[in-house]
Structures are given as C-alpha cells and as structure tokens.
Amino acid sequence: LNGGEVATLSDLAALVMDELELRLSARTALGLEAELRRTAEDVAGTLQQSLLPPTLPDVKGLEFAARYHVATRDQVGGDFYDVIPTELGCAVVVGDACGKGAKAAALTGTARWTLRTVVLHDWTPAGALTRLNDVLVRSFDNPERYLTLAVAAISATEDGAAVTVALGGHPRPLIVHADGHIEAIGTTAPIVGWQSDAEFVETAAKLLPGDALVLFTDGTLEAVAGRGETDDARLRAVLSPLGGRTAGQIADALDAALGDDIRDDAAFLVVSVL
Amino acid sequence: VTGDSGFSVEVHLGDECLRVSVIGELDIATEPKLVESARESILSSDAPTVVVDLTLVSFMDSSGLRGVLMCRDAAQERGLALVLAVKDGPVRRLLDVAGVADWFTYE
Numbered sequence: 001l002n003g004g005e006v007a008t009l010s011d012l013a014a015l016v017m018d019e020l021e022l023r024l025s026a027r028t029a030l031g032l033e034a035e036l037r038r039t040a041e042d043v044a045g046t047l048q049q050s051l052l053p054p055t056l057p058d059v060k061g062l063e064f065a066a067r068y069h070v071a072t073r074d075q076v077g078g079d080f081y082d083v084i085p086t087e088l089g090c091a092v093v094v095g096d097a098c099g100k101g102a103k104a105a106a107l108t109g110t111a112r113w114t115l116r117t118v119v120l121h122d123w124t125p126a127g128a129l130t131r132l133n134d135v136l137v138r139s140f141d142n143p144e145r146y147l148t149l150a151v152a153a154i155s156a157t158e159d160g161a162a163v164t165v166a167l168g169g170h171p172r173p174l175i176v177h178a179d180g181h182i183e184a185i186g187t188t189a190p191i192v193g194w195q196s197d198a199e200f201v202e203t204a205a206k207l208l209p210g211d212a213l214v215l216f217t218d219g220t221l222e223a224v225a226g227r228g229e230t231d232d233a234r235l236r237a238v239l240s241p242l243g244g245r246t247a248g249q250i251a252d253a254l255d256a257a258l259g260d261d262i263r264d265d266a267a268f269l270v271v272s273v274l
Numbered sequence: 275v276t277g278d279s280g281f282s283v284e285v286h287l288g289d290e291c292l293r294v295s296v297i298g299e300l301d302i303a304t305e306p307k308l309v310e311s312a313r314e315s316i317l318s319s320d321a322p323t324v325v326v327d328l329t330l331v332s333f334m335d336s337s338g339l340r341g342v343l344m345c346r347d348a349a350q351e352r353g354l355a356l357v358l359a360v361k362d363g364p365v366r367r368l369l370d371v372a373g374v375a376d377w378f379t380y381e
Contacts, residue, residue: 078336098336100302146340148372169372190373194343198373218336218371228333230367264335 040074047076051108056083059090061156065251066269069219069262071100077265078104078147079217082112084119089155091119091128094215094269096148096170103144110136111147111192125151125166126200129192133168133200136193146193150186150215154271160208161273166200168192171218174236176250178210180243182236185213210244212272214254219264224257247272283311291323291357292316294345297330300338308341316348324349325381327359334365339372346377357381 001009048070056064070077078097083090093115097107114135118128128151136145148169155162165173169191172184187201207213218230225234238257242250247270258266281298294312298304316324326345328334334342342358349356359381360366369375 096336098340146343148336167373169374171371188370188373190377191339194374195377228335228364230364230371 037074044070044074044076047102047105051076051080051105051112053082057085057090059083059085059154059156061161061274062090062154063247063272063274064092064269065247067251067255067267069223069258069266071219071263071265075101076105076108077267078108079219079265079267080108080112081215081267081269082115083269084116086119086123086153087121089153089161091115091123091125092152092154092213092215092269092271094150094170094173094217094267096217096219096265096267098146099144100265103142107136107140107144107147107193110140111149115151123153124202125153125164126202129166129168129189129200130198133192133198134196137196140193146191148218149192152213152215152271154207154213157206160206160211162204163207163213164202164204166202168198168200171216171221171230171232173213173215174232174239175205175207176212176214176239176243178208178244180240182240184232207273209273212242212245212247212250212270214239214250214268214270216268217266219262219266220254220258220268222264223259223262223266224254227263245272246274281307283308285311285315287315287319287321290321291325292319292321293325293327295327295330299333300328300331300341301333301335302337305337305341308338309344312341312345313348316345316354317352319352319354321354323355323357325357325359327381328365329359329361331365334368336372339368339374343374355379 066081080095082093097104114132118131150170150173151166153164165186167186172186175183185205187203189200190198250270281304284295286293346356358378
C-alpha cells in the first residue's frame, strides 16, 4: 500500500465508525423513547384510575354500568364519571374536562372531590353545579378551568325511582323506557367554571322498573354519530331496541356500537331500575 | 398564521371593527394559534367592535370553544363588544349544547 491508499482506507474507516456511532445512538434513543413512553403511559394510567371509582356502589333498586375509553394511552383523558351513595339514594355524575393531560386531570380531580363533598348532605343537582362553578371560578386562575357535566340525583320510590338532572354545558342524558321509547332529560345551562353568574336548571322525571338512564360525554355521541356531531338521533336509534334491558346489557350493546376508531375520549354511565 | 391541515387565522383591522377570521378545524391542536393571534390584536385594538368569524370553521371541539371564550375575555378586558359570525351547523350547535350561545351577540 502506498501513502495515498493508506490515507483513503483510513478515511473510509473513519466514515464507517461515524456511521456505526450514528446507528448506535439512534438505537439508544429509540430505547429511551420507548421507556419514556412506557413511563408516560404508566403515569397516565395510574392517574386515570384515581379519577374513576374503582367499583360502582350497591344502591337498592338500581343497577349501574359504566364504560370508559381514552383516545391516547400516554395522556390522561378529560372524561370522567362517578356514582356516590347519598342519604336518599345516589348522585350520578358524567363530565368532560376541557383539554387533556395533567391539567385536565387536576381539573377533573377538583371537580370530582368537590361534588363528592357537596352531595354528603342536603344537596340538589343544580346546587351542586353552582357550588362547583363557584369553586372553579374563584380558585382556577388559568384558562384550563371549565368542564361540562351532567349531574343526577336518583332515589328509589314505591314504584320505581325519581330522577332530577342538572346540566352544565353537557349533552342531555337519555331515558330508555322499558318499551323502547327514548326521552331526553335536562335543560341547557352554561359550562361549569367559566362565568360566576352561571345559572343551572333542574328537570325531574319518573323512572319505572325496566327503565334506564344513560349519561354520556360528547365523545360517546361522536363515536356513534360521527366526528363533530351533536345530534343524538343515531344514539337514540342504538338505544331504542335496548328498552327493558339491564344497565350491564345496555352498556355492552352501546359499547359495541362505538366502533373501533374512537378519536376523542368517550365515557358513559347507565343506571337501570330493577 | 397558517398551520396544521389548512388551519389559519386572519386578523383584519378596520376603523370600526377588528375582524378575526378562523378557517379550518378549531380543536386542541389549533386553539393555541387562535389565542396567540387574536388575543394580542384584541388587547391592542382601538376599534370598538371585535368580530370573530367562525363561518369557515369546519369542526370545533371544547378546546376550540375555550379559544373563542378567551377572545371574549380579552374583548371584555378592553371593554369592547364581541360579535360572533356563525352559520347553522356543528359550530352553532356546540355553542347551544355548551349553554354559551347567549353569551355572544351575532352578526
């Protein structure tokens, strides 16, 4: 080998070394990224679980079923639900915090525990939304502060159950009567947490044995009816044949109707009267 | 400002009104761009009226709504009237479901 050839060979060797180092660092980066993703998914999953009831309670005369889907596994979703036994029956909540991730989780946690506190004694759904609205308007000095909610008070009566609903910027829950007739319940009122003078309105209805109440988020509506859709006609069509079924059966059937491509978070809760 | 999937915000300042025209999908990804472009313009505007034009918004979610509400807050901060331009459709229905339709006046 002459001097020129040696120089060429050592240039080539240097190129190969550079290439190897690049590939090695790319592999390390990929490994790190996978690990970061696993950690994020773990944190999101753990946080998510803390925002949902681990089990739904036993309330005499009622059966509950809930389903929950997050759009992305490495971020906490903004949807949540809760069932809280109360002095006269139970409080049922389905909500959707604006946004995603840690901020939405903080908002969800505040909303969930404020409502759990408010319903301990002498409460009404509209009163609960007013209190929560006050808490959020006063203490959340950032734009990640509003949510939409449907809150229902349900108590057993001699011949079924009495339900009172208040909405805060949320799609109206649907009653699935035993005969398949679908009835929307609730009066439109503003989102919760943005404006201090928001007023919430109550609507009451009677549930007979075999009737069910379905509370859901807009993500559920969109998963059934299409992206951006706020009309509940498709959802009504899915629910109507389910008249007279139990909460568990209705939840399974509705879940199957959501389709595979859920782009937003989706949560719903079914209460049936035994 | 032009960004994701054809989303854009055009701000036009006239003598009588500041017009913020939003085009495309207003969601969690694009809402910060609306707030970024519109808020400063609103806070420094001398025109008595702000119009937020949503007639060319093809999709809006709750994060998008927050962007519109933040424009409203900025206008209130300046003591300006905020007017929305919307047509019948998903955006109008979202405002109705959210219970905020009567927080605005309309063009």
